[in-house]
Amino acid sequence: MTATLTRTAAGRHRTTRRTLARRRGPAAWITLTALVVLTVGILVPFALIALNAFKPPAQYSAHGPLSFPDRFYTGGIQTFWDTADFGRALWNSVLISGCVCVLAVLLSILNAYALGIGRVKGRTWILGAFLIANFLPQEGLVYPLYDLAKATGLYDSQLAVIIIFTVIQAAFGTYLLSSVLSSFPQELLEAARMDGAGRARILWRVVVPVSRPTLGVLLVFFFIWTWNEFFLPLVFLVSNANQTVPVALGTLQGQHIMNPLTTSGAALLGVFPTIIFFLIFQRTLTRGVTVGAIK
Known part of the structure; x- marks a missing residue:
């Protein structure tokens, strides 16, 4: 009985998801795409700040601000904290x-x-x-x-x-x-x-x-x-x-x-x-x- 109810509930859930997917028109997808682009645009500056906050000075000078740090460096944060x-x-x-x-x-x-x-x-x-x-x-x-x-x-x-x-x-x-x-x-x-x-x-x-x-x-x-x-x-x-x-x-x-x-x-x-x-x-x-x- 329990297994039957579980399968019934799962089937209803899949049916509901398919129905909602069919109801999404072009406007919904455009809105979703715009929100994703906006989210990425907001998160990219934070990611760049985090990358450069833990990057050694030599690597920054050699490879620029877009490179990933090769080791965990906290000298910049420590300098600001003390100063x-x-x-x-x-x-x-x-x-x-x-x-x-x-x-x-x-x-x-x-x-x-x-x-x-x-x-x-x-x-x-x-x-x-x-x-x-x-x-x-x-x-x-x-x-x-x-x-x-x-x-x-x-x-x-x-x-x-x-x-x-x-x-x-x-x-x-x-x-x-x-x-x-x-x-x-x-x-x-x-x-x-x-x-x-x-x-x-x-x-x-x-x-x-x-x-x-x-x-x-x-x-x-x-x-x-x-x-x-x-x-x-x-x-x-x-x-x-x-x-x-x-x-x-x-x-x-x-x-x-x-x-x-x-x-x-x-x-x-x-x-x-x-x-x-x-x-x-x-x-x-x-x-x-x-x-x-x-x-």
Whole structure:
């Protein structure tokens, strides 16, 4: 009986695959081909960086950047690590990006709960202000923020960058979550109120668990966006001890003469942590996007 059911299920699976293959028209194959070409175009630069990051200088000089390394060489990476004090810069980026993503998501959910579910007076104008804030260029904010940081004694401190980026990221998160929570199921809220739950309990016991996939997506995006920021950290973090990874990569180019192998090692070290973070939270990101698509 079990063998019969197994053969039946396998036959249905093959039939389904053949049916899907027949339904794929020229447009589907063109789209698939375009995606493959795009993927290859994205991966080729990373492959070249990895090849040259572990390539001996003599081989690079003799055979160029497209040759495969004949031995595992880490001199370029070690040179960049020691020259830029990359360990400290890496810790600074992890600390700043981690604090910003957590605090920005927390502030976003609190604001969105008041605007999306609480329906405070002037909700449309407030959301419009958050939307405008998302389009303000950082170049227009740098002078008032610089003057404010100087006046409060926070200039050249990681706390200043954490506060600034928390507010910037929370502006986008508030606007997005307010739109999501405006269509929150009212049955769940009414059931919680009938059970005697207050506003705070409804937020943490009902709204946050249901919105967890969206919050996870925001957490991942806020971390990566903050990690890649260069302009404001360059202005506010002038000490070598406080610099982040992008700033360390940029300032090292102007301070020292770097060969291509050291540059490749620096680029590999700079992008590798974000790839690891993305792979760790890939399931969270996929779940959040899928839930949003289903809704």
